Amino acid sequence: MIDVKYSLSKHIVSGIRAIFPRRTAEYFALIGLILILSIIVMAIFAPLIAPYNPIKKVGDILERPSNKFILGTDGLGRDILSRIIFGARTAILVTFLAISISLSVGVFLGLLSGYIGGKFDSVFSLIMDAVYSFPGLILAIVLTAMLGPGIVNTAIAIAVIYTPTYFRMVRGLVLSLKESLFVEAARAIGARDRTIVFKYIFPNVISSVPIVLSLNAADAVLTLAALSFLGLGLPAPTPDWGFDLKAGHAYLAAKIWWPSTFPGLMIVILTLGFSLLGEGINELLNPELRR
Amino acid sequence: MKEKDVELEVVGLKKYFPVQKSFLERVFSRKLEYVQAVNGVSFRVKRGQVFSLVGESGCGKTTTGRLIVRLIDPTDGRIFFKNEEVTSWQGEKLREFRKFVQIIFQNPYASLNPRMKIGEAVGHPLEIHRLATGEQKKRLVVQILEKVGLEPAEKFYNLYPFELSGGQRQRVAIARAMILNPELVVADEPISMIDVSLRAKILELMLSLKNERNLTYVFITHDLAVAKYISDWIAIMYLGEIVEIGRKEDIFSNPCHPYTKALLAAIPVPDPKKAKKEIQLKGEVPSSINPPSGCKFHPRCNFAMKKCRSLVPSLHPLNKDGNHQVACHLF
C-alpha cells in the first residue's frame, strides 16, 4: 500500500517535468514548499481549523461525506476531516524531529570521521555501514518495539535509520575535499584543523544536504505511516494518517472508500511536497555548480 | 655553511611517496614500492632573487615547492630558512614560519574556497595569526586588493570566487599570499592556466611586488621561455634531480646537459622562418617508481657512455666560480 503511494508521487513528479519545459526547478521547489507549509499551518492551527474533536465519536460510523462531515466518518464515528487535520501534527512533528536528529548526528560525525580518519573513522564507518545495511523498516519496527510508543521514541527510531545516510554522504565529501587545493591553500596560510573543518570544509558540504534532507523527509513520512499502519509507534487514539489508512483499509471491499483514501491522500501530498522541494533545490543548486 | 644573504637553502632533499597497491597486489608482492618524486635536491637562493625550478611533468619541481613551504614533510634532507633549520618544525613554530614563507598555486579555479568571499579569504591569514581584526583588517585587505589591481577593492571584497575570471582569481591568490608580508614566495606555475595575452600582466605584478618588498621567489614552471624572462637563476630538473643549475645567462648561452639542450631545442618559437631544429633525444620520461640505474637520463641520451649506466653523476661546477653546475659524465 505504501509502495503504491511512493511510486505514485514519483510518477507525478516525472509527469510534471515531462509537461513543463525548463525552469521547472523553481516551480517544483515553490509548489513543494507551498504543500509543506500548508500542512505545517494545518498542524499549528489544528484546534482552530478542525470542525470536530478528532478522538470523539461525533456521528454514525462510516457516514458518507456530506455537508455535516465533509470527508465522512470513520469506523468509530469520528470526523475524518478533523482527524486529517490533527494528523498533520504527528506527521510534521515526528518527521521534523527525526530528520533534525539524524541530520545533526550524521553530519557532525561524518565531518569528524572524514577529517580525522584512521581508527576513529574505521570504527564509525563500520557502525554506520552496519545500520545502513539493515532494511530500514525492519530496523524501525525493532526499535519502536524496544523503545515503546510515543512521538519522541518514534522520532528517535526513524532518526537512527537515516543517520547513516548523512554520515556517508558527508564523510565522502569530506574525504575528497580534504585533498582539494583550497584546503591545501588554507594549510599554507597557517589555518588550524578546527578552522579548516568548520570554515573550509563544512560550508562546501552543507550545500549537498538540503536535497538529501527533503528526499529523506519524504521517506520518513512514509516510514512513519508504515509504522502506524502496523500499529507501532503512536498510541491508539492519536490521529495519525498511517494508522487511519490501515483502519480504513478493511472497509474498501465494501466500497466504503473514504476512511482510507483521505489519509492516504495526505501522505501522498506531504511526500510529494518534500520530493518536489528536494528535486527543485537540487536543480537550483546544480546550475550554479555547472557554471 | 652560513653565508650572508642566503634566504633559503635545501640540502639533499628527498621525498618518496609509497605506491598504493591493491589488495591482490599486496598479497602477491611484499615489496614496498616508492615514487621517488624528489631524489636528493640541493640549492641555495639569495634574498631578492628569482630562482626557477624548470622541468617537465614528473620531474619533482612541484613536490620540491611543497617541501619548501612545509606543506609536506621530507623523507630525507634538510631545509634552512635564513640559516635556521626548519625541516621538522611543527605546530606553532610552523605557523610562525608561514608568516615568512608563502605559496601561490597553479590553479586559480581551485585554490580559493568557493564559499568564502574574496575579502574574507584575503583577510583570513591576518585572522589566523591574530595580526589584525575588524576595521583594521578590512583596511589592510582593501589595500592589498588595490595593490594587485583588483579595483574598486570595495566591490571585489564582497564577491565570491565564481564571479571572478581566472586572472582575477590568481590576483586574489597573490593578495592572500602577500598580505602577511612574507619574505619568500614559492610560485607554482602561476600563469600556466591563464590566457596567453594576460600572463604578462600577472608576471608584471609579481615582479613589481618583488622589487617593492625585496621578495625572493622560487618560481616553478615547465616553460623555459617564461623562466628566461623572469629568472635570475635556473635549475633544470629531471626525474627528481637537478641536472643543471646556473645563472640564467649561463644556462641559455652555454647549455651543457643533453637534457637541457633537448629542452631548448624543443621549445616552439613564434617564427616559421627559423630553421627547424633536431633534438638529440629519444623516448619519453620513464616512471619514477623504478628509475634507470646510474645516470637517470642515460636510456634516452644520445651521448651515453658505458659508465653512465652504473655511475650516478653528481652536480659539479663547470668553471672556477662554481656558479654553473652540471650533473653529467660528459663534463
Next chain:
Amino acid sequence: MQTLLEVRNLKVYYYLEDGIVKAVDGVNFFIRKGETVGLVGESGSGKSTFGLSLLRLVPTPGKIVGGQILFNGTDLARVEERRIRLLRGKRISMVFQDPMTSLNPLMRIEEHLMETIRIQERLTQKEAERRVKTLLSEVGIPPERGKDYPHQFSGGMRQRVGIALGIALNPDLLIADEFTSALDVIVQFQILSLMKKLRASHNMAMIFISHDISLVSEIADKIALMYAGQIVEFAPAVAFFEEHLHPYSRGLLDSVPNIELSDQTLSYIPGMPPDLINPPSGCRFYPRCPEAEDKCREKDPPLIEVKPEYWVKCFKYERKRR
C-alpha cells in the same frame, strides 16, 4: 591547388539558460588540399566550436544556426546525419586533446583500429590486420604493443594511438583540437614531427587548433587567428609573423615569450576577454584596441583582402588594397 573545404558565414550558437552564446559568429574560411592551417585563439575565441561544427559534432545546447560548410560540393551544415557519418573518419577526421577518454578500456588498441577501419571499408580479416600493422609502425608504436589496452600507454604513446585512429582511413582532412596541449615540451616536439611526416606521406590537409601561437608556427602553412567568434586575420604563416596586421595579432605576439630573444619586454592586452552573450557592438576587439576609432564602436569591420591570400578584419586596412 583546389579548395578542399570552404566555410561561408558560419554561425554556431549555444542556447544556455543565461542567454545565447555566440561562439562562432560569421566565420569565412577555406583550406586547400594538403594545406595546414593553424587556427589560433585564446579561451572563448570559438576555435574548438568551429572545429567541431565542421563534422557536425557541436554538443547540445549548441547548434549551427547559419552559414555553409562546403566540402566537395556538399553543404555539411545541412546534409542528413547519415551522410555526415559516412564522412567522419573517412574523408574528414578529428583528434582531440586526450584520445584516451574516448577509448573503450576493455578493447585492445588493435581492436580499436580494426573496428575503425572495418566500419567504413570492406576488408578481409587478413587485409585489415595488415593495415593495422602498417598504421602502428607509421605512428611509431612497436607492433607488439597493439595487443595492449589503453591504460597501458604513456602520454606521448596515447597521442600516437590517437593519430593512428585519425589517419586509419586516409582522410583528406585532419582536424586536431589542442592535440598536443597536455604534452610536455619534448614529447610535443616528437608528436609534431610525426604529424609533419604523416601529412606529407598521406597528402593530408590539416586544421591545427591551438591557443599556442608559437607551437602553431612550427607546423602551419597559414594562420587563422580567432577572436570572440570571428576570424580577425587569415594569412600565410611567414607573412603573418612578419606583418601581424590586426592589433590583436600584434598584442598577442607581444605577449608571448620568445626564447630566441634576449631582453624581451613582455606586454599584455588590457581589458578582459569579451562576453559572448553580449559581445561589444561594432568591432569585437574595440574595447581593448590601442588603435580604436569611433567608427570601430559602431560598425563591425568586414574581412578585407589586403593582398592576395591575406585577409584582415580591421578598418585600418579598408583602403589599403594592394
